[in-house]
Amino acid sequence: MTSPFLSLTWTDHLTGRRGFLVVDRLVRGVCSGGLRMRAGCTLDEVAGLARGMSLKEALHYDPAARYVPLGGAKGGIDCDPRDPEAYGLLVRYLRAMRPYVESCWTTGEDLGLTQDLVDRAVAEVGLVSCVQAVHPLLDDEAAARARLAAAFTVEVGGIGLDELVGGCGVAESVLTALDRAGAAHTGARVALQGFGTMGGATARFLTRAGLTVVAVADVKGTVANPAGLDVEALLAARDAHGAVDRGALRPGDRELPDDAWLSVEAEVLVPAAVSYAIGVEEQERIGACVRWIAEAANMPVTPQAETLLHARGVSVLPDVVVNSGTNAWWWWTLFGDIGADAREAFAHTRRSMRALVELVLTRAEADGTTPRAAAHAIAEQRLPVITHRFGTYGSGTYDSGTPRRA
Known part of the structure; x- marks a missing residue:
C-alpha cells in the first residue's frame, strides 16, 4: 500500500x-x-x-x-x-x-x-x-450545479433522496447476496446498528423488499421485536441523530442493552453507525444463524474479527462496495449520468450496485477468498488504469492517446 x-x-x-x-x-x-x-x-x-x-x-x-x-x-x-x-x-x-x-x-x-x-x-x-x-x-457547470441542487430537493416518503440512495445501495447489496445463495427475501431477518441516514434508509428498502427488521440499535440502546419492528413508525419518530423516541414503540417491542443487536436471531446484520463496532469479542456474540454482515458504516468490522467470521461461514460484504452508493450518486447526478429524479436514481443505483456485488462475489468465489479481498483486488487493478487514462493532475490521456482536458 x-x-x-x-x-x-x-x-x-x-x-x-x-x-x-x-x-x-x-x-x-x-x-x-x-x-x-x-x-x-x-x-x-x-x-x-x-x-x-x-x-x-x-x-x-x-x-x-x-x-x-x-x-x-x-x-x-x-x-x-x-x-x-x-x-x-x-x-x-x-x-x-x-x-x-x-x-x-x-x-x-x-x-x-x-x-x-x-x-x-x-x-x-x-x-x-x-x-x-x-x-x-464539468462540461456545463451551471447545468450540473442546478441538476444536483434539484436532486437535493427531491423527497420520497418524507425523506430526502440524498438520504435514501445510500441505503438503497446497501439494501441492493444484501438482496444480491441473498439471491446468489438462493435465500428467500420474505422471512429473512435483519438487525441494524445505527438508524440515521444510512441505517434508516437501509431498513426501509429491506422491509419493502420483504425482509423483517427485528432489531435496531441507536444511542439509547436496542429496540427489538422478533415478529418485526414497524420501520416506518420508527423512522417518523427519530431525531436528527437517528435516536428513536421510545414513546413510538408498540407493546411487543422490547428495549434491550446497546449491544444486544449483535445476538438477536437474524440472518443479516447491518452495522450502520461507528467504525470498529465488531471486534474479536463482539463477533463471539453473533449467533449461528447470521450468514451476512453488510457494512453500511465505514470500517465497522475489524480485520481480526472478519477472519474469525469468515472461518465461521459468515460473509462480510465490505464497506468499499456496500456503502459506496451515496458517493456515486453525487457524481452520477453532477456529471449527468442521471437526472434529478428519484425513480431514475434508484434504478441506476440498484443496477450498478447489483452488478458490482455480483462481480465481487464471483471473484471471491473464484479466488477462494473473502469479498473484501476480491473487492480490493478489483480496485487495485483499476487504479493504475484510471491514473494512466486521466493522470494525477489531469494530464493523463484517453485510451486513444488524445490529451485529456484538465
Missing part, C-alpha cells in the same frame, strides 16, 4: 481539539471523501477511510460513463457532534481547510454530520460549495 498523497493534523486554537485531512490520491487534481465528526476520531482512522474512498471510486469506474472516478480523501474532527461547541469547531475546521476545498477536496456529510449542517458551515466560511473543486471538470 502506497503512502497517502497528503496527511495533515489541525489543532483548534480555541479548544485544543484536533481535526484531520488525508488525501489518499488525486485523479485529475481532485479527490472525494466525506467529513466525519466523532469523539475519539484519529488520523489513522481518517487515513484508512481515505484509502477506502480511493477503492470505492475505482470500483465504480465505467469507461462509458460521464462520471470519471476521482481520487480518495477523508476529513475528520475529534469531537462529539452533540457538544455545544461542535458547530463552531466545524466552521473553524472548514476555514482552515478552505484552500483544499477550493482546489482539490470535494466533501460532504459523514458520521456525526448532516449535509444541511455541512452546507451551512460551508456557506459561513464563504465557500461556493463543498464540491466546488470538481466544478472545473
Whole structure:
C-alpha cells in the first residue's frame, strides 16, 4: 500500500481539539471523501477511510460513463457532534481547510454530520460549495450545479433522496447476496446498528423488499421485536441523530442493552453507525444463524474479527462496495449520468450496485477468498488504469492517446 498523497493534523486554537485531512490520491487534481465528526476520531482512522474512498471510486469506474472516478480523501474532527461547541469547531475546521476545498477536496456529510449542517458551515466560511473543486471538470457547470441542487430537493416518503440512495445501495447489496445463495427475501431477518441516514434508509428498502427488521440499535440502546419492528413508525419518530423516541414503540417491542443487536436471531446484520463496532469479542456474540454482515458504516468490522467470521461461514460484504452508493450518486447526478429524479436514481443505483456485488462475489468465489479481498483486488487493478487514462493532475490521456482536458 502506497503512502497517502497528503496527511495533515489541525489543532483548534480555541479548544485544543484536533481535526484531520488525508488525501489518499488525486485523479485529475481532485479527490472525494466525506467529513466525519466523532469523539475519539484519529488520523489513522481518517487515513484508512481515505484509502477506502480511493477503492470505492475505482470500483465504480465505467469507461462509458460521464462520471470519471476521482481520487480518495477523508476529513475528520475529534469531537462529539452533540457538544455545544461542535458547530463552531466545524466552521473553524472548514476555514482552515478552505484552500483544499477550493482546489482539490470535494466533501460532504459523514458520521456525526448532516449535509444541511455541512452546507451551512460551508456557506459561513464563504465557500461556493463543498464540491466546488470538481466544478472545473464539468462540461456545463451551471447545468450540473442546478441538476444536483434539484436532486437535493427531491423527497420520497418524507425523506430526502440524498438520504435514501445510500441505503438503497446497501439494501441492493444484501438482496444480491441473498439471491446468489438462493435465500428467500420474505422471512429473512435483519438487525441494524445505527438508524440515521444510512441505517434508516437501509431498513426501509429491506422491509419493502420483504425482509423483517427485528432489531435496531441507536444511542439509547436496542429496540427489538422478533415478529418485526414497524420501520416506518420508527423512522417518523427519530431525531436528527437517528435516536428513536421510545414513546413510538408498540407493546411487543422490547428495549434491550446497546449491544444486544449483535445476538438477536437474524440472518443479516447491518452495522450502520461507528467504525470498529465488531471486534474479536463482539463477533463471539453473533449467533449461528447470521450468514451476512453488510457494512453500511465505514470500517465497522475489524480485520481480526472478519477472519474469525469468515472461518465461521459468515460473509462480510465490505464497506468499499456496500456503502459506496451515496458517493456515486453525487457524481452520477453532477456529471449527468442521471437526472434529478428519484425513480431514475434508484434504478441506476440498484443496477450498478447489483452488478458490482455480483462481480465481487464471483471473484471471491473464484479466488477462494473473502469479498473484501476480491473487492480490493478489483480496485487495485483499476487504479493504475484510471491514473494512466486521466493522470494525477489531469494530464493523463484517453485510451486513444488524445490529451485529456484538465
